[in-house]
Amino acid sequence: MRTFSELKKNLKKDFSLLEHKKVAILGDTSTQLLYQAIRATGYDKGYNLEVFEADFNQIDRQIFDPSSELYEFNPEFVIIFQSSHKLLYSYNKMNLNQSYSLADERIEKIKEFIHVLQVNLKAKIIYYNYPEIDDAIFGNYANNTTLSFLYQIRKLNFELMNLTTSQRNFYICDLSTIQNQLGKSVMFDTSVYINTEMVLSLDALPVIASRTIDLVAALSGKFKKCLILDLDNTTWGGIIGDDGIENIQIGSLGIGKAFSEFQYWAKKLKQRGVILAVCSKNTESIAKEPFEKHPDMVLRLDDIAVFVANWENKADNIRHIQQVLNIGFDSMVFLDDNPFERNLVREQIKDITVPELPEDPADYLEYLYTLNLFETISFSELDAERTKQYQVEAQRVDLQKKITNEDDFLKTLSMTSLVESFNKFNIPRVAQLSQRSNQFNLRTIRYTEADIELLAQSGKYYTFTFTLDDKFGENGLVCVIILEKLDEMNLFIDTWFMSCRVLKRGMEGFVLNTIVEFAQLNGFKNIIGEYIPTPKNEMVKDHFKHLGFQEIGGKWQLELSEYQYKNVYITKK
Amino acid sequence: MDAEKILKDVNEIFIDVLDNEDIVLTRESSAKDIEEWDSLNHIQLVVAIEKHFKQRFTSSEIQNWKNVGEMCDAIAAKQNQ
Numbered sequence: 183m184r185t186f187s188e189l190k191k192n193l194k195k196d197f198s199l200l201e202h203k204k205v206a207i208l209g210d211t212s213t214q215l216l217y218q219a220i221r222a223t224g225y226d227k228g229y230n231l232e233v234f235e236a237d238f239n240q241i242d243r244q245i246f247d248p249s250s251e252l253y254e255f256n257p258e259f260v261i262i263f264q265s266s267h268k269l270l271y272s273y274n275k276m277n278l279n280q281s282y283s284l285a286d287e288r289i290e291k292i293k294e295f296i297h298v299l300q301v302n303l304k305a306k307i308i309y310y311n312y313p314e315i316d317d318a319i320f321g322n323y324a325n326n327t328t329l330s331f332l333y334q335i336r337k338l339n340f341e342l343m344n345l346t347t348s349q350r351n352f353y354i355c356d357l358s359t360i361q362n363q364l365g366k367s368v369m370f371d372t373s374v375y376i377n378t379e380m381v382l383s384l385d386a387l388p389v390i391a392s393r394t395i396d397l398v399a400a401l402s403g404k405f406k407k408c409l410i411l412d413l414d415n416t417t418w419g420g421i422i423g424d425d426g427i428e429n430i431q432i433g434s435l436g437i438g439k440a441f442s443e444f445q446y447w448a449k450k451l452k453q454r455g456v457i458l459a460v461c462s463k464n465t466e467s468i469a470k471e472p473f474e475k476h477p478d479m480v481l482r483l484d485d486i487a488v489f490v491a492n493w494e495n496k497a498d499n500i501r502h503i504q505q506v507l508n509i510g511f512d513s514m515v516f517l518d519d520n521p522f523e524r525n526l527v528r529e530q531i532k533d534i535t536v537p538e539l540p541e542d543p544a545d546y547l548e549y550l551y552t553l554n555l556f557e558t559i560s561f562s563e564l565d566a567e568r569t570k571q572y573q574v575e576a577q578r579v580d581l582q583k584k585i586t587n588e589d590d591f592l593k594t595l596s597m598t599s600l601v602e603s604f605n606k607f608n609i610p611r612v613a614q615l616s617q618r619s620n621q622f623n624l625r626t627i628r629y630t631e632a633d634i635e636l637l638a639q640s641g642k643y644y645t646f647t648f649t650l651d652d653k654f655g656e657n658g659l660v661c662v663i664i665l666e667k668l669d670e671m672n673l674f675i676d677t678w679f680m681s682c683r684v685l686k687r688g689m690e691g692f693v694l695n696t697i698v699e700f701a702q703l704n705g706f707k708n709i710i711g712e713y714i715p716t717p718k719n720e721m722v723k724d725h726f727k728h729l730g731f732q733e734i735g736g737k738w739q740l741e742l743s744e745y746q747y748k749n750v751y752i753t754k755k
Numbered sequence: 756m757d758a759e760k761i762l763k764d765v766n767e768i769f770i771d772v773l774d775n776e777d778i779v780l781t782r783e784s785s786a787k788d789i790e791e792w793d794s795l796n797h798i799q800l801v802v803a804i805e806k807h808f809k810q811r812f813t814s815s816e817i818q819n820w821k822n823v824g825e826m827c828d829a830i831a832a833k834q835n836q
Contacts (some may be wrong), residue, residue, distance in 0.1 A: 187772050187803065194774070214795055376814040377798050384802050 265515030314360035433478035445480035455565025691748030782824030
C-alpha cells in the first residue's frame with residue numbers, strides 16, 4: 183500500500199477522463215485528510231470523485247436540515263464516519279449505571295439518519311463501523327457486563343451488521359477489521375489526534391480510503407468475478423512435473439498446511455460465486471492428476487470452470503479463459519508465485535489484477551486477506567452454481583464445433599425458458615444481475631433489491647424474468663425486462679439486460695416475442711426502446727435495429743401491427 | 756549527524772510532503788514563509804520527520820516549534836540522548 187504522502191501526489195493529476203461520482207463525507211471528527219485520501223485513491227481506481235466534505239461535527243445539521251449543503255450537493259454516496267473516540271466521549275459523560283443503553287441509542291440515531299437521508303436523496307449510505315477501544319475500566323470483566331465500553335462498542339458493531347438486513351441501500355465499511363489487520367498502534371496516532379482533530383493515523387488513511395472505494399466500485403457494478411490460479415508453488419508446494427504426485431506439498435504437515443488453507447480459501451470463493459480457473463505451464467494430464475487422485479487436495483476438477491495447462495504464453499492462455507467466460511479482464515485476478523509470469527501478464531493484459539504474492543507461501547493468505555479483492559454487495563445461493571454453468575458452457579462450445587449449421591445446433595439443444603414477473607424468489611437474483619450486467623445492458627440503470635421491490639409494487643411497470651435451460655443443464659435466470667407504461671398506446675423498455683452466457687441462442691428473439699405478445703394482449707400499439715452507451719455495452723449498439731425497430735429521434739420504435747414473430751428454438755415452460 | 760545534514764534531510768522531507776521542489780529551508784524559515792505549510796500539513800511533516808529519524812516527539816514539543824531551526828535542534832537533541 184502506498185503511503186499517504188505518495189498517494190496525495192495523485193491530487194495534482196488530470197481527473198477529467200475518469201468516471202465521475204459524487205460522494206459526501208460526514209464525520210464527527212476532522213475528515214480533511216480522509217477526503218484527500220479518498221479522492222486520490224479514486225484516481226488509482228479510475229474515478230473522478232467529486233467530494234463534498236461537511237465541516238466536522240455537522241452530521242446532524244447536514245442530515246436533518248432539508249436546506250443543507252448536503253442535499254444541495256445531491257451525492258450518489260454518503261459516507262458517515264462517527265468515530266470510536268467520540269462514542270467513548272459520550273460514554274464518559276454518561277452515568278456508569280446508564281451506559282448499558284449506549285449502543286441501542288446510537289443504533290436508533292443511525293436509523294433516523296438512514297430514514298431522513300433516504301427520504302431526501304437517492305444515495306447509497308456507507309457507514310464506517312467502530313474500531314474497538316478498551317478503556318480498561320473492567321479488565322476482562324468487560325465481557326461480563328453490559329455497562330463496559332467494550333461490551334457496548336462490540337454490540338454496536340454487531341447491531342450494525344443486523345441493520346444492513348433491514349435497511350435498504352445501507353452498507354458497512356469495516357474499519358474494525360482494518361484495525362485488526364493494522365493493529366491499533368498503526369490505526370491511531372496520539373500526536374495526530376492531539377494536534378489535529380483526526381482519529382485516523384496517516385498510515386491508516388490509504389487503507390481506509392481503499393476499502394471505501396472498493397465499496398463505491400462494487401455498488402457501481404465493478405467487482406472481481408474470476409480467480410485464475412497457477413498450480414506449482416501457488417496451489418500446491420513443489421513442481422508436479424518434476425516431483426511427482428507423491429512429493430508435492432499439501433495436507434496437514436509443514437508448508438503443506440499453507441497450500442491446503444489457500445485451497446480452502448479458493449474453494450470458499452467458488453462457493454460464494456467467484457469463478458475459478460487454472461492457468462499453468464504443465465502437461466495437461468499431469469497437471470490434472472492431483473485434482474483427480476491426491477487425497478489431500480481440497481480443490482477438485484469440478485471446482486474449476488476452465489482448466490488450461492500447456493506450454494504457451496500465460497497471457498494468451500488468460501485471453502482464452504476470458505473468451506470462454508466472456509467477462510472483462512478488469513474482473514479477473516491472477517495468482518502466480520513466479521514474478522516473471524506476473525510481470526508478463528501485467529504487461530500484456532492491462533486491466534487484470536495481479537497481486538504481488540509474497541515469496542514465502544506461508545504468507546500468501548494473510549497477504550491476500552489484506553487486499554480485499556473480492557468485494558461484493560450481494561450474495562444468493564445461485565452464485566454457488568456459477569462454476570457448473572460455465573463448465574456446461576464449455577461442453578456446448580465443443581458440441582457447436584461439431585455441428586456447423588447454427589439452426590441444427592440450436593434445435594438439438596432442446597431449450598426451454600420459464601417466464602415470470604418479479605417475485606420474492608427471483609428479486610435477489612434480479613438485483614444482483616442488475617449490478618453485474620455491463621455488456622448486454624441497453625440502458626445500464628442499476629437497481630438494488632429495495633428499488634426492485636418498490637418497482638414491482640407500482641402499477642406503472644411490467645416486469646419479466648427469463649430462465650434458459652437446455653439438455654446440458656440450467657443457466658438459471660438470464661434475462662430481465664422492465665417495461666414502463668408511458669400511456670395507453672406506448673410501452674417503454676426501461677430495462678433489458680441479459681447474461682452474455684446465452685448469446686447466439688435466439689434468446690433475444692424469444693424475449694421480444696414474449697414482450698410483443700404481452701403488449702398486444704393489453705392493447706398497446708408501440709414498443710419504444712433506448713440504447714444508452716457506456717464504455718462496456720457497445721455489443722448492443724445495434725440491438726434494436728437488428729430486431730426490426732425503427733429509429734425515431736434517438737430512440738427506437740416497433741409498431742406492433744407490423745411485427746413478424748421471430749423464429750426461435752426455445753419453448754416456454 | 757551534524758546540523759547541516761539534519762537541515763538537508765528536513766528540507767527533502769518538506770519538498771516531498773508539500774510536493775514543492777522549490778522549497779529551500781533555512782534555520783529561520785517558519786510557516787509564514789512557506790505557503791503550503793498549514794496546520795494540516797504540519798502534522799504530516801512531523802509524522803514524516805519522526806519516521807525518517809526514527810524518533811518520537813511529544814505533543815507539546817510539536818506545538819512549540821517556532822521555526823525550522825528549533826525543529827532541527829529537537830531532532831539533534833534526541834539523537835544525542
